[in-house]
Amino acid sequence: MLAGPTWAATTTLSTAPQQQNLKAVRKEIDSLQKDIAQKQAVQKQAQSAIQQSELAIQQTDQVLNQLGKKQNASTQRLADLEHQIQTAQQQVALARQKVSQMLAHQYRNGEHDAMKLMFNGSDPNQTSRDLVYYQYIARAQQQLIQDLNQRQASLAQLAEQLEQQLHIIVGMSTKKAQEKSQLQQTRADKQQQVHQLNSEIQNRQDQLAKLKQDEKRLTDLIANINRKIQQQIAERKAKEKAAFKARQEAARKENERRRRMAADAQKQGKPVPEVAKTQVPVETVDTAADDSNAGRAFKSLQGRMKLPVTGEIAGRFGTMRNEGTVWKGVFIHAGRGQAVHVVADGRVVYADALRGFGNAVIVDHGGNYLTVYTGLSVVGRGVGDAVKAGDSLGSTGALDSGEPGLYFEIRYLGKPVNPLTWVH
Missing domain, CATH: 2.70.70.10 (Glucose Permease (Domain IIA))
Structure with missing residues (x-):
C-alpha cells in the first residue's frame, strides 16, 4: 500500500490560532456591516422625511402666499367699502340737510299751507302747478334718502361679511404659519439625525476599513503558513517517494541478483542457495x-x-x-x-x-x-x-x-x- 504520514498533522506549523483570530475579525466585520446597513436604512428614511418636510414647507408657503394675497385683497376691499359707507352717510346727511332747508324755506314763506297758496295767488293754475312741484320735490328728496339708507345698509352688510371672511383668512394664515413652524422643526430634527448618522456611519466605516486590513493581514499570514506547510509536506512527500522508489529499486535489484545466482547455480549443476530461492517483496x-x-x-x-x-x-x-x-x-x-x-x-x-x-x-x-x-x-x-x-x-x-x-x-x-x- 502507498502510505505516508498525514503531513499537516506532523508539521510544527499551525494556522489554528490565526484561524481563530480571523474568525473573530470576520465576525466583527459582519456585525459592523450589519450595523452600517441598519444606520444607512435609518439615514435614508430620515433623508426621505427631510424631503417630505421641505415639500410640505413649500406647499405651506404657497398656501400662505395665497392667503396673504386674499387677506390683502379683502383688506383693500374692506377699506373701499368703509369709504363707500362713509360717502353714503355724507350723501344721506347732505340730502337730509337739503330737505330740511327746503321745508324751512317753505315754512318761512307760508308755502306749507296749500289753501293759503290758492287764495293768495292771482293765477289758480299756477298755484296748482307750484303745489304739485313742491310735493314732487319733497317725494324725490325722501326717496333719495331712502335709497341712500338702503345702500348704506347694504354696504354695511357687505363690510360685515368681508370682516368675517378676513377673520377666517387670518385664522387660516395663523394655522398654516404654525404648521410651517412645526414642519421646519421636524426638518431640523431630521437634519440633526442625519448629521449624527453620517458621523456614526463614517466612524463604523473607518472601523470596518481597519478590520478589513486586519483580515487581509491575517489571511496573508495564514496563506504564508499554509505555503510553508505545503512546502514541508511536499519535501517530506518527495523524500518518502524517493525512499519508496529506492526500496522498490533495491528490491528489484536484489531479486534480479537472486535470479542470476539461481541461474548460475543451475548452469553449474550446483544446489541453488537458499537466499536465491526466495524473492524480496516489492x-x-x-x-x-x-x-x-x-x-x-x-x-x-x-x-x-x-x-x-x-x-x-x-x-x-x-x-x-x-x-x-x-x-x-x-x-x-x-x-x-x-x-x-x-x-x-x-x-x-x-x-x-x-x-x-x-x-x-x-x-x-x-x-x-x-x-x-x-x-x-x-x-x-x-x-x-x-x-x-x-x-x-x-x-x-x-x-x-x-x-x-x-x-x-x-x-x-x-x-x-x-x-x-x-x-x-
Whole structure:
C-alpha cells in the first residue's frame, strides 16, 4: 500500500490560532456591516422625511402666499367699502340737510299751507302747478334718502361679511404659519439625525476599513503558513517517494541478483542457495478506490485519492517503457477480472477501444480534470453515464502489448499529471 504520514498533522506549523483570530475579525466585520446597513436604512428614511418636510414647507408657503394675497385683497376691499359707507352717510346727511332747508324755506314763506297758496295767488293754475312741484320735490328728496339708507345698509352688510371672511383668512394664515413652524422643526430634527448618522456611519466605516486590513493581514499570514506547510509536506512527500522508489529499486535489484545466482547455480549443476530461492517483496497497491470520496470536488482529492485497482506498480509516471516510450500515468500489474473503480465522481465521456491500450474508459470530473483507465477486458459503462467515486467501470485485462493489468492516467487541461502525487 502507498502510505505516508498525514503531513499537516506532523508539521510544527499551525494556522489554528490565526484561524481563530480571523474568525473573530470576520465576525466583527459582519456585525459592523450589519450595523452600517441598519444606520444607512435609518439615514435614508430620515433623508426621505427631510424631503417630505421641505415639500410640505413649500406647499405651506404657497398656501400662505395665497392667503396673504386674499387677506390683502379683502383688506383693500374692506377699506373701499368703509369709504363707500362713509360717502353714503355724507350723501344721506347732505340730502337730509337739503330737505330740511327746503321745508324751512317753505315754512318761512307760508308755502306749507296749500289753501293759503290758492287764495293768495292771482293765477289758480299756477298755484296748482307750484303745489304739485313742491310735493314732487319733497317725494324725490325722501326717496333719495331712502335709497341712500338702503345702500348704506347694504354696504354695511357687505363690510360685515368681508370682516368675517378676513377673520377666517387670518385664522387660516395663523394655522398654516404654525404648521410651517412645526414642519421646519421636524426638518431640523431630521437634519440633526442625519448629521449624527453620517458621523456614526463614517466612524463604523473607518472601523470596518481597519478590520478589513486586519483580515487581509491575517489571511496573508495564514496563506504564508499554509505555503510553508505545503512546502514541508511536499519535501517530506518527495523524500518518502524517493525512499519508496529506492526500496522498490533495491528490491528489484536484489531479486534480479537472486535470479542470476539461481541461474548460475543451475548452469553449474550446483544446489541453488537458499537466499536465491526466495524473492524480496516489492511494495504494491493493496487498496482500491471506494465511495469515501463521493461528492467531493476532484481538485480537493489530491493527497487522499486511492488508485483504481490493487496490485503491483510496474510502470511509474515519467519512466521508460519497454518499447521506448514514457509512462504518462501508472501501470498497475494485476490479474484479469478485477473490478476497476472510478476514483472520483464524474461522467463517462469515452468508452471504447483505444489503439495501443486496449479497451479504455475516460471520465470527466469537471474543473478540467479527466481520468483515463485502459487495458480493460470488460467495459461496464457507456458514454454519458454518471458515476460516483468507487463505482465499477469494468474489469482488468491487458494492454495491446500483452501486459496484464491496468494503465491509469490523470489529466489536467489535457496534460498528464503524476497520479502518485494524488494518492495516499
